[in-house]
Amino acid sequence: MISIRNLSYQIGESQILTDVSVDIPHGKITALVGPNGAGKSSLLSLIARLVPRQTGSIDVGDLTIGECSNRDLAKRLSILPQMPDLLPRLSVQELVSFGRYPYHQGRPGPEDDEYVSHALEVFGLTELASRSVDELSGGQRQRAQIAMTFAQDTDYMLLDEPLNNLDIAASRSLMALLRDLAETHGKTIVIVLHDINYASRYADWLIAMADGRICVKGTPLDTVTPSLLRDVFNTDASIQNIDGLPVVIV
């Protein structure tokens, strides 16, 4: 479980997060939703120590952020940032191999190669392993990035808007893959999503944020309601129940 207590964060004069306390359940997909500027990406960055914590505490399992070593945390938690830098001259295999860095520190062994092959296979990238990343489509590139995060073999995976720039087929396929990772590999996945219908369809748990605060948390069935759309997203749209899941009709 990721346990966050009294977390506040500000950049200059602007308050990004205000006294956030929340538990993220283990072995599930948790979707972070909310309007632009709600503080979702900042929350993810703080959990993954990409930005220094100012107040409050974050525990990832038995590790406390700020007290454990970077290397120990890298074996427990991985993050896919919103727009990671991509090196055009890296092959897919080389990119995914970087996921093993916390374990081999630059000198990979046979076990690391196995992990990389497995990650390429899980994400359907085996055929593309020797291709350069700049030759890939947006969807393939995104999969390669997530495969690197997967090769890191951590219990917790944080993904910041992984569906950006993906078409509907690539988005669905990626979300189905993440669902499978949570179910078969027991991964705890926290994912920032803009499309609330994806959150409703694929997430077990939903946390809605606005103005740097947690507004609503619970299962999609309990949380995706007209009041959520009105209070958090400041919009009116109808919600229909399809196959037992709430779907926002845009």
Added chain:
Amino acid sequence: MHRRLIWLGLFVVICFVAYMSFGARGPLSFVISFRGTKLAALLLVGVSISTSTVLFQTITQNRILTPSIMGFDALYVLILTAAVFFLGGMNFTSLSDQTIFIVTACAMTLSAFALFSTLLRKTQNNLMQMILTGIILGALFRSLTSFMQRMIDPNEFAVIQNVSYARFTQIETDLLAIAAALCGLALIFAWRMRFELDVITLGRETAINLGLDLKRAELKALMITAVLVAISTALVGPMAFLGLLVVSLARIVTPVEKHSVIFVSAAFISAITLVGGQTLLERVFRFSTPLSVVIDLVGGALFLILLIKGHRK
């Protein structure tokens, strides 16, 4: 890729042999010791500048900037001018080469480290801001230099002029030994950082995600850069665009992101440029132009091309 490195290595050997043997007259022992000292200096400076440029470009996450472009050469001339200004030309020239070398190397290591680690890290994600910072610092150093040069005697100004350009023709053997020991140590540390540098190339967020202590790694790389640039500049003088030229060529000849390859490839190209260039200038063009001027001309043109193309990565 290894085949390309082997080819580059062969070119380096050819350049060495040509430099040592072309037009050699007199006793062999004299030729070996005379040209050997210059060859060692060329090699030391070449490898130090190529390695420091690779380190600096990785840390600053761009492929245009080098320590020299960021005002380092101007700082070197400023330190020398200040020494002549405060000590006087006579006192300055009466100082031993070792003293001048040690003082300038220490002053530059400290200044470079302070400069790189504070000002530059704050502007890290903004290429234009970094270049502007470099230009402004360079202008500041040059203005201070020019101010002091106007105040001093014209004879003393000649002393400064003499040491303001890279020179490979008058290297003291004992200075070379000190420089080689210090640079050798820095190069070992740089080589040991190669895997960390590979990770840093992926971007700061990914590097932190992969468990790298980014601040520590950056600090280490900046210290190594400062030592390498300071010592090589104090040894032979400033070479503004050599780093940019050889590292850009290395990225074309060996287009991979691995620092183990880029370090070696850039060092080989640097050795070929300096040793091959010096052989041509000494033996073919009879010292008509200093090597540093030719390198700065070609490297400066390359800098402008890269800047215009917006070649950041």
